[in-house]
Amino acid sequence: MSSLAVANPHPGAVVPAGRPRRPRLAASERDSISQRWRCEKTQGRSFGSSVRISHLPGRLYMDVSKNMLTPIAAVSVEQAEASAHLPKGDMWSVHKFGGTCMGTSQRIQNVADIVLHDPSERKLVVVSAMSKVTDMMYNLVNKAQSRDDSYVIALDEVFEKHMATAKDLLGGEDLARFLSQLHADVSNLKAMLRAIYIAGHVTESFSDFVVGHGELWSAQMLSLAIKKSGTPCSWMDTREVLVVNPTGSNQVDPDYLESEKRLEKWFSRQPAKTIIATGFIASTPENIPTTLKRDGSDFSAAIIGSLVKAGQVTIWTDVDGVFSADPRKVSEAVILSTLSYQEAWEMSYFGANVLHPRTIIPVMKYNIPIVIRNMFNISAPGTIICQQPANEDGDLEACVKAFATIDKLALVNVEGTGMAGVPGTASAIFGAVKDVGANVIMISQASSEHSVCFAVPEKEVAAVSAALHVRFREALSAGRLSKVEVIHNCSILAAVGLRMASTPGVSATLLMHLQRQILMFFLSKNTLAVGIIGPGLIGRTLLNQLKDQAAVLKENMNIDLRVMGITGSRTMVLSDIGIDLAHWQQQLKTEAELANLDKFIHHLSENQLFPNRVLVDCTADTSVASHYYDWLKKGIHVITPNKKANSGPLDRYLKLRTLQRASYTHYFYEATVGAGLPIISTLRGLLETGDKILRIEGIFSGTLSYIFNNFEGTRAFSDVVVEAKEAGYTEPDPREDLSGTDVARKVIILARESGLKLELSDIPVRSLVPEALRSCSTADEYMQNLPSYDQDWARERKDAEAAGEVLRYVGVVDVVNKKGQVELRRYKRDHPFAQLSGSDNIIAFTTSRYKEQPLIVRGPGAGAEVTAGEAF
Numbered sequence: 003m004s005s006l007a008v009a010n011p012h013p014g015a016v017v018p019a020g021r022p023r024r025p026r027l028a029a030s031e032r033d034s035i036s037q038r039w040r041c042e043k044t045q046g047r048s049f050g051s052s053v054r055i056s057h058l059p060g061r062l063y064m065d066v067s068k069n070m071l072t073p074i075a076a077v078s079v080e081q082a083e084a085s086a087h088l089p090k091g092d093m094w095s096v097h098k099f100g101g102t103c104m105g106t107s108q109r110i111q112n113v114a115d116i117v118l119h120d121p122s123e124r125k126l127v128v129v130s131a132m133s134k135v136t137d138m139m140y141n142l143v144n145k146a147q148s149r150d151d152s153y154v155i156a157l158d159e160v161f162e163k164h165m166a167t168a169k170d171l172l173g174g175e176d177l178a179r180f181l182s183q184l185h186a187d188v189s190n191l192k193a194m195l196r197a198i199y200i201a202g203h204v205t206e207s208f209s210d211f212v213v214g215h216g217e218l219w220s221a222q223m224l225s226l227a228i229k230k231s232g233t234p235c236s237w238m239d240t241r242e243v244l245v246v247n248p249t250g251s252n253q254v255d256p257d258y259l260e261s262e263k264r265l266e267k268w269f270s271r272q273p274a275k276t277i278i279a280t281g282f283i284a285s286t287p288e289n290i291p292t293t294l295k296r297d298g299s300d301f302s303a304a305i306i307g308s309l310v311k312a313g314q315v316t317i318w319t320d321v322d323g324v325f326s327a328d329p330r331k332v333s334e335a336v337i338l339s340t341l342s343y344q345e346a347w348e349m350s351y352f353g354a355n356v357l358h359p360r361t362i363i364p365v366m367k368y369n370i371p372i373v374i375r376n377m378f379n380i381s382a383p384g385t386i387i388c389q390q391p392a393n394e395d396g397d398l399e400a401c402v403k404a405f406a407t408i409d410k411l412a413l414v415n416v417e418g419t420g421m422a423g424v425p426g427t428a429s430a431i432f433g434a435v436k437d438v439g440a441n442v443i444m445i446s447q448a449s450s451e452h453s454v455c456f457a458v459p460e461k462e463v464a465a466v467s468a469a470l471h472v473r474f475r476e477a478l479s480a481g482r483l484s485k486v487e488v489i490h491n492c493s494i495l496a497a498v499g500l501r502m503a504s505t506p507g508v509s510a511t512l513l514m515h516l517q518r519q520i521l522m523f524f525l526s527k528n529t530l531a532v533g534i535i536g537p538g539l540i541g542r543t544l545l546n547q548l549k550d551q552a553a554v555l556k557e558n559m560n561i562d563l564r565v566m567g568i569t570g571s572r573t574m575v576l577s578d579i580g581i582d583l584a585h586w587q588q589q590l591k592t593e594a595e596l597a598n599l600d601k602f603i604h605h606l607s608e609n610q611l612f613p614n615r616v617l618v619d620c621t622a623d624t625s626v627a628s629h630y631y632d633w634l635k636k637g638i639h640v641i642t643p644n645k646k647a648n649s650g651p652l653d654r655y656l657k658l659r660t661l662q663r664a665s666y667t668h669y670f671y672e673a674t675v676g677a678g679l680p681i682i683s684t685l686r687g688l689l690e691t692g693d694k695i696l697r698i699e700g701i702f703s704g705t706l707s708y709i710f711n712n713f714e715g716t717r718a719f720s721d722v723v724v725e726a727k728e729a730g731y732t733e734p735d736p737r738e739d740l741s742g743t744d745v746a747r748k749v750i751i752l753a754r755e756s757g758l759k760l761e762l763s764d765i766p767v768r769s770l771v772p773e774a775l776r777s778c779s780t781a782d783e784y785m786q787n788l789p790s791y792d793q794d795w796a797r798e799r800k801d802a803e804a805a806g807e808v809l810r811y812v813g814v815v816d817v818v819n820k821k822g823q824v825e826l827r828r829y830k831r832d833h834p835f836a837q838l839s840g841s842d843n844i845i846a847f848t849t850s851r852y853k854e855q856p857l858i859v860r861g862p863g864a865g866a867e868v869t870a871g872e873a874f
């Protein structure tokens with residue numbers, strides 16, 4: 003197999019072939035080039051060698067087979083280029099000109115000129131009917147058969163078309179003879195069509211006989227046009243020579259032996275060296291007229307080429323040769339200079355409009371090269387299809403010559419454990435497919451034999467599926483088959499290249515590029531590649547929220563969110579297309595690699611397929627936060643609930659904010675203060691609308707809020723701390739909360755946001771961590787020792803209670819005096835700060851506009867769901 007076919011359920015993504023485009027030279031460029039050499043060798047035969055010499059009117063074509071440059075003939079540019087590929091010597095040269103090439107009198111004359119300038123000793127030219135004539139002839143038959151008497155007018159049109167063409171092209175005796183023959187044929191046809199009209203029925207042979215007249219007339223006209231120039235030329239009615247057997251399914255098999263005999267007989271009667279033969283038509287062994295069906299004229303040329311053992315068969319058409327991919331789909335497609343028979347065959351099979359595969363079979367037998375050339379651009383060298391092209395460059399990409407696609411396919415997947423090792427399953431499947439007359443394009447069977455998958459045309463799949471459900475009803479209900487599944491809207495993309503099979507690495511390269519191209523095709527500019535750092539409480543809550551929210555984002559906002567990597571402090575998982583968020587925890591256990599932040603960032607930043615990349619830092623780590631600057635610089639957006647960057651050294655903070663303001667990347671950190679509450683956005687809103695911040699005061703710690711809201715004399719202080727930790731309000735190390743540092747960080751973040759240039763150390767803090775516990779090496783050790791201080795806390799609470807007050811831990815940003823502070827205060831029971839519950843934060847903004855009554859934001863200020871929800 004020389005092609006690799008990939009079923010693509012999403013048509014449209016086509017990969018251009020790796021070959022560079024052959025540069026086209028402008029006329030001036032061509033003349034300034036002193037020499038150009040094209041020499042293709044096949045089986046020792048040299049065909050197509052040319053040397054161009056500059057500063058000469060026209061060009062000289064040289065015979066390089068003698069290793070010397072001997073002029074063959076001085077000819078015009080057009081003549082010379084037209085004959086550039088023609089075999090020299092006593093060999094038949096076979097040409098085929100299709101309907102388009104024979105479309106007008108002028109085009110028929112051009113065909114005559116090309117044939118006349120072919121220096122070959124003997125030439126056999128196969129022609130189609132003039133363009134549109136075959137359709138006109140079928141139309142006549144259909145009209146007559148359906149008793150529509152306008153067939154008479156339609157026949158007149160056919161007559162007029164040929165008469166006008168002949169009058170343009172020919173003159174004198176030749177014209178008179180052709181017109182008298184045309185007249186006689188048309189009279190006969192009129193009688194036949196009348197018979198069809200009366201019967202209201204037509205047989206296939208009758209229809210073939212009528213339709214074949216288009217070729218009879220075009221062949222005669224071309225032969226007379228050639229004769230006009232003084233060259234002896236005969237025309238051949240191939241129904242006298244070509245014998246074929248119908249094989250059903252609209253196909254015929256040539257009878258080569260009988261055809262050869264008849265051809266010899268024909269030659270003995272007609273010794274001309276230039277012969278114009280009718281394409282498309284033939285006879286059955288019983289001499290009943292028939293046709294070679296679709297693309298019949300190419301097939302005629304190939305059969306005749308093999309019968310006369312031609313040196314070359316040239317198929318003239320209206321394109322420069324065979325493209326490496328469909329140029330309508332792939333703008334980078336190039337004309338291929340060579341193709342092997344097998345490659346051409348595969349391309350045709352997979353939908354490229356090259357040659358019908360059956361056209362290749364007859365010539366392949368005798369290694370006769372086929373050349374596809376453009377009759378309207380004879381300077382284009384065309385594509386040579388032969389045994390084994392010699393001019394292959396050795397690189398991997400050149401192994402893949404071309405791409406072809408078949409669209410509008412459906413995949414049928416028949417699956418079940420009961421299939422394995424059961425003889426006859428495949429036969430039963432394809433028997434059912436055959437019974438509905440569907441055409442199977444490609445088949446694959448899992449090596450485990452658990453499934454058979456095949457492609458059929460989309461329009462045939464409903465019948466196939468129904469037939470399979472009927473055929474396997476019992477097996478499906480017994481569970482031996484699990485499903486008969488149809489996947490609609492598929493395409494097959496086939497990479498074609500003879501040397502692919504023997505070159506390692508081709509399919510890997512191909513699939514890699516394919517994956518990229520498909521991704522490129524499908525990734526809209528709204529695709530967001532996300533990296534999550536720190537899948538702890540907030541990180542894993544975020545991942546779970548994304549699992550549910552990704553589909554909503556896609557549906558409502560056209561945002562295609564993919565988590566490309568998750569890294570903890572020990573392990574990480576990376577993905578090229580997005581991690582399955584239903585199983586990320588499992589993957590982090592079983593498919594993870596050692597965590598490596600550099601590799602993680604590289605994976606995200608170097609993936610050019612994703613235009614938007616974002617890192618979410620869900621750690622409390624200072625070293626992770628120290629990378630934000632670099633990430634923003636790389637164009638990666640940063641989102642974080644981690645307070646370390648914004649409350650770290652002032653100079654680094656200012657540098658980071660300056661970069662972020664100047665760049666197009668986003669840096670979101672709303673969750674660093676008040677978790678999900680809109681604190682930073684409210685502050686920004688006030689500043690951006692010209693308000694002046696005077697003071698920000700409030701309860702900024704969810705943990706400490708929870709603790710003092712619940713420490714009411716029924717439970718020990720240490721028990722309430724444990725509850726806050728278990729509720730997920732505390733920092734990874736709860737001492738950050740109880741020491742007041744976490745609140746101090748929030749004060750710093752808001753102070754800086756308000757324009758104050760303060761360091762963390764500028765904030766006086768009343769720590770609630772007893773002196774003796776500050777040196778505990780771990781958070782656990784601290785928690786274990788905490789009960790020893792419960793008595794002290796009970797006393798402090800009772801003192802406040804006796805005064806009708808409660809304890810509250812507050813932070814203050816005093817913008818007017820450019821300072822901050824964090825302390826434990828006592829408030830009267832009716833104070834708003836005394837009214838809180840749970841992990842509530844309350845933040846009061848006193849500003850120029852909100853002077854009498856501050857603007858207050860209140861609500862839960864810690865906890866996994868609200869924090870993770872804010873992160874996105």
Ligand SMILES: NC(=O)C1=CN([C@@H]2O[C@H](COP(=O)(O)OP(=O)(O)OC[C@H]3O[C@@H](n4cnc5c(N)ncnc54)[C@H](O)[C@@H]3O)[C@@H](O)[C@H]2O)C=CC1
Pocket residue numbers: 535536537538539540541569570571572620621622623625626643644645673674677704730731732733734863864865866869
């Ligand atoms: N819990 C809450 O209510 C809120 C938390 N935050 C912030 O969210 C962040 C995360 O908090 P939690 O999830 O509660 O903490 P956590 O301790 O449950 O999770 C942190 C995760 O980060 C990982 N990690 C630590 N260093 C790392 C590194 N260098 N590379 C990769 N992974 C690393 C840890 O292994 C852990 O899995 C903290 O910065 C915290 O201040 C902010 C607002 C509210």
Ligand SMILES: N[C@@H](CC=O)C(=O)O
Pocket residue numbers: 673674675676677702703704705706731732733739744863864865
């Ligand atoms: N530990 C913090 C979490 C939010 O920042 C708190 O208790 O407020």
Ligand code: NA
Pocket residue numbers: 672673674675676677678679680681682872
């Ligand atoms: Na917030």
